[in-house]
Amino acid sequence: MSWIMNPEGDRATGTRPAKPAEDEYPKVSDPSDASRMVSTKQANRPFLNYSTYRAKQQKEHDAWVQRKTEREEKIARGEKVGPEEPDPTEEPEVGCLGLLKFIVYAFVFILLAGKFFTGSFLWELELPNLKQFIPTNQRLFSEQMLAKFDGSDPGKPLYIAIDGDVYDVSSNRATYGPGGSYHIMAGRDAARAYGTGCFATHLTHDLRELSEKEMKGVQHWKKFYADSKKYAKVGRVSHPRSTPQAQ
Known part of the structure; x- marks a missing residue:
């Protein structure tokens, strides 16, 4: 409650507020208004320096205009002149x-x-697979034609198929060629085996009655080959419409 009794605070009676510090910096004419003077204090210097720069640029430009006028007058009188001088104050273009x-x-x-x-x-x-944007001469294979590209003939490329899509795996003959761990998949569409993992009786394209988990396995391998930068898609294989279901 002391502030009620003493609203002036604890300042000694009769003392006056201190005067603000006087600006001791030199004063110059205001570039935007010659009738007033402004201080050269730190806060004003960027504006003053820019104004000085602009004044210098204008002076050089006016001198260039004068020289250009004199040059044109000489040309009009038929006198020889040197090459035209560019404006020294013109901002260079990028x-x-x-x-x-x-x-x-x-x-x-x-x-x-x-x-x-x-x-x-x-x-x-991850960069997109650029192979999908490159035009290719893809073919339509029959099952009999695809079987000829199982790697048994070294002079022919090595193909596999999964759910109708045919891929060239010739770059990995050690795996898909004769004697390789996945040679059993070569020259055929063994999409069902990719889902079930059964390489004995499921080497077929028939995906009927697969479980959801097994279908996810097939989709995983389809994506693997589609996104592979090593194996290029070369076409599609046409299967007979009615094929006995794999057991």
Whole structure:
């Protein structure tokens, strides 16, 4: 409650507020209003420096205009003149080379930043499989035709199929060729075996009555081959409409 009894605070009676510090910086004419003076204190210096720069630029430009006028007058009188002088105050435009350099620097910076923050130059992004955008001469195979590309003939490519899609696995003959662990899948569409894991009786394309888990297995391997950068899709295999169901 002391503030009620003493609203002036604890300041000694009769004392006056201290005067604000006087501006001791030199004063110059205000570039925007010559009739007033402004201080050269730190807060005003950017504006004053820019005004000085603009005044210098204007002076150089006016001198260039004068020289250009004199040159044109000499040309009108038929006198010889030198090459035309460009405006020294004109801001240079960013050309194609400058723009290209900026793009390259920005690209390199983004790559390095990705490596620093995520450990991957591509920011852990997966590039799309570009093979799907490249036109190919894909073929339609019959089951008999596909069987000829099982790797038994070294002069022919090595193909496998899964759920109708045919892929060239010639780059991995050690696995899919004769003697390889997956040679049993070569030259045929063994989509059912990809889901069930049974390589004895399920080497067929028939996917009827597979469980949800087994169908997910088939879809997993379809995606594996579709996204693979090693195995290219070369066509489709046509199956007979009525095929006995695998047991």
